[in-house]
Amino acid sequence: MRKINRDFSKFGDGKGNFSSETPKISVFPQDQSNWRIDWFGDIAFPDRSIRRKQPSVFLHLSRLIDDRFISEPSVLLSPQCTSPAKLQRRVWMSVGTLALVRIGDIWRHGQLALRPDYELEEFAGVQIDQGSTAIVKAGLNLNDGGFLLPIGEHPWHIQCTQSYCLMVLLPQERRMIIPCVELARFYFGSSSSLISRLFLPPLSRDSLFSSASLDPYSRRLQIDLAEKMSGASAADIGRISMDPIAARAARIVGNSCLKASAAGQPIYPQARFPFEGKTNLIASGRWLSHGGVPKSTFLVYNLRSCSHPFPFRSLQYTTRGAPPRPKLQSPVTPSPTEPVTQRSAAPEVKNLDLVEKDPSSKLAGKTRQIKEAARFPDLEKKSIWRSMRLMAEEASSESVGSSAPPIESMAVGEPGSDQSVRPVELSIVSKEASDKPGSIPLFLRGAVEDLKQLKGLTVELLTKSQDDGWTVPISVLANDDGEVAPQLMLQCPELGLRMRKAAVFAFKRESEHLCAVIIESDPPYTRIFPTTGNDPEEVWLTLRCAAVDLAKGARGESLDSPLSELIEWAFGISE
Numbered sequence: 413m414r415k416i417n418r419d420f421s422k423f424g425d426g427k428g429n430f431s432s433e434t435p436k437i438s439v440f441p442q443d444q445s446n447w448r449i450d451w452f453g454d455i456a457f458p459d460r461s462i463r464r465k466q467p468s469v470f471l472h473l474s475r476l477i478d479d480r481f482i483s484e485p486s487v488l489l490s491p492q493c494t495s496p497a498k499l500q501r502r503v504w505m506s507v508g509t510l511a512l513v514r515i516g517d518i519w520r521h522g523q524l525a526l527r528p529d530y531e532l533e534e535f536a537g538v539q540i541d542q543g544s545t546a547i548v549k550a551g552l553n554l555n556d557g558g559f560l561l562p563i564g565e566h567p568w569h570i571q572c573t574q575s576y577c578l579m580v581l582l583p584q585e586r587r588m589i590i591p592c593v594e595l596a597r598f599y600f601g602s603s604s605s606l607i608s609r610l611f612l613p614p615l616s617r618d619s620l621f622s623s624a625s626l627d628p629y630s631r632r633l634q635i636d637l638a639e640k641m642s643g644a645s646a647a648d649i650g651r652i653s654m655d656p657i658a659a660r661a662a663r664i665v666g667n668s669c670l671k672a673s674a675a676g677q678p679i680y681p682q683a684r685f686p687f688e689g690k691t692n693l694i695a696s697g698r699w700l701s702h703g704g705v706p707k708s709t710f711l712v713y714n715l716r717s718c719s720h721p722f723p724f725r726s727l728q729y730t731t732r733g734a735p736p737r738p739k740l741q742s743p744v745t746p747s748p749t750e751p752v753t754q755r756s757a758a759p760e761v762k763n764l765d766l767v768e769k770d771p772s773s774k775l776a777g778k779t780r781q782i783k784e785a786a787r788f789p790d791l792e793k794k795s796i797w798r799s800m801r802l803m804a805e806e807a808s809s810e811s812v813g814s815s816a817p818p819i820e821s822m823a824v825g826e827p828g829s830d831q832s833v834r835p836v837e838l839s840i841v842s843k844e845a846s847d848k849p850g851s852i853p854l855f856l857r858g859a860v861e862d863l864k865q866l867k868g869l870t871v872e873l874l875t876k877s878q879d880d881g882w883t884v885p886i887s888v889l890a891n892d893d894g895e896v897a898p899q900l901m902l903q904c905p906e907l908g909l910r911m912r913k914a915a916v917f918a919f920k921r922e923s924e925h926l927c928a929v930i931i932e933s934d935p936p937y938t939r940i941f942p943t944t945g946n947d948p949e950e951v952w953l954t955l956r957c958a959a960v961d962l963a964k965g966a967r968g969e970s971l972d973s974p975l976s977e978l979i980e981w982a983f984g985i986s987e
């Protein structure tokens with residue numbers, strides 16, 4: 413167990429200000445005061461006249477009255493730092509919005525202002541299994557030896573003593589207490605679509621993914637996500653698809669809600685870890701005494717990091733229900749003789765409020781990315797990628813009008829109303845990955861510029877990654893022991909020896925289909941392969957074939973002609 417020293421400089425504008433990064437939540441207090449999220453309460457449909465598609469969670473907030481917390485964060489640990497717990501403000505918030513909020517967060521004007529660390533601890537080698545964990549209530553008097561969460565030290569859960577927490581045994585007769593909603597938020601809150609489906613039982617396989625296959629040798633996972641499921645949750649869903657313990661943990665959330673509802677009881681969800689074994693956990697919270705012994709119980713406000721490995725070495729996923737965004741296509745101006753189709757579209761204000769209503773069935777949905785520190789160190793070593801349309805075979809001639817009234821609000825959840833509320837998908841992305849330069853990798857820039865000359869083809873990038881947005885490391889071709897051929901490694905001045913990067917492009921015209929693999933080298937190594945476009949395994953096979961050719965010293969086509977000329981020749985396209 414190790415205490416971690418942090419400051420606020422890494423958050424927001426350097427003073428802990430998140431206002432420009434997170435949406436404004438309309439049900440939160442909109443005044444000048446600082447309001448802290450104290451606890452997650454019960455689950456319900458509080459008003460079915462405006463919210464029929466998604467349940468809400470009852471949030472408990474306290475107003476901070478000690479303004480020293482910015483310069484002296486330790487004052488936040490004192491029960492006197494807020495107004496009395498009996499004066500807590502309680503608001504209903506959609507479960508899909510849990511992707512945004514954490515216990516301990518401080519909000520002002522309805523926007524996230526500060527995410528303090530409180531007491532930030534690292535717990536190494538924590539054993540997670542049925543014997544070391546137990547679901548308990550927040551108001552439990554443990555073996556009549558004293559309350560796990562003594563009101564005198566922590567009064568902010570006073571209205572929710574019947575809510576569930578997971579108790580984890582620690583060495584030296586200590587324990588960790590994690591609110592169950594926080595456990596579900598951390599492991600399944602990578603997107604509003606995933607966390608929402610957990611609270612709408614029964615949770616079925618088809619609601620998360622349509623197919624999943626794991627290569628037993630390379631440990632590469634191919635998964636097709638269910639319709640409208642966010643790619644930000646691909647890794648979490650990949651774990652659910654491959655690990656029965658993770659699948660059971662995902663079902664527990666909704667099943668426990670259903671059980672309480674059937675019994676006519678307040679609905680407090682239960683949750684468990686999506687794995688068993690040892691892990692390193694980093695958590696923000698505070699130490700509490702038990703039975704007169706100080707620092708016996710660590711109450712987790714929010715989890716920050718978990719080291720337990722995912723059950724795959726690399727992951728490729730596909731999404732459905734959202735059109736890809738064009739990247740290489742230039743604007744097309746219709747000729748004077750062509751009719752221009754006018755399509756009415758509703759303009760919207762710059763920063764939409766997140767409201768507690770069912771979104772409109774008539775408005776197109778959007779994705780709002782929220783940057784956070786990476787939760788799972790294991791994923792930082794693994795490639796996660798999907799395909800992305802770059803150019804369309806037929807350019808659209810539609811232009812957009814603006815006759816509809818402006819849109820000023822958005823909401824999570826399934827559409828189900830006629831109100832002017834934009835559907836939004838909240839997706840959590842790694843701040844580390846999103847902070848990387850968004851430009852095309854240097855070795856790939858010439859090819860991408862060259863491909864802009866192509867006309868009459870559909871061009872798709874099959875290796876859109878969370879690393880640089882364009883490539884995957886050649887590690888996808890590692891052998892059973894994770895070893896890579898020396899020819900596929902590259903000496904980098906900054907990082908030393910590392911794996912070469914590779915990109916795969918698909919080209920299609922009517923029934924014809926080709927793939928081009930470009931591997932990082934000087935000059936870039938390029939190979940073209942005939943493909944069908946109907947088999948997800950083709951991208952792996954073309955990568956492997958190109959890598960094997962490079963390792964054997966075979967010559968690439970890019971040494972003779974520009975890639976666009978080779979593609980045009982292959983498709984029989986002439987000027």
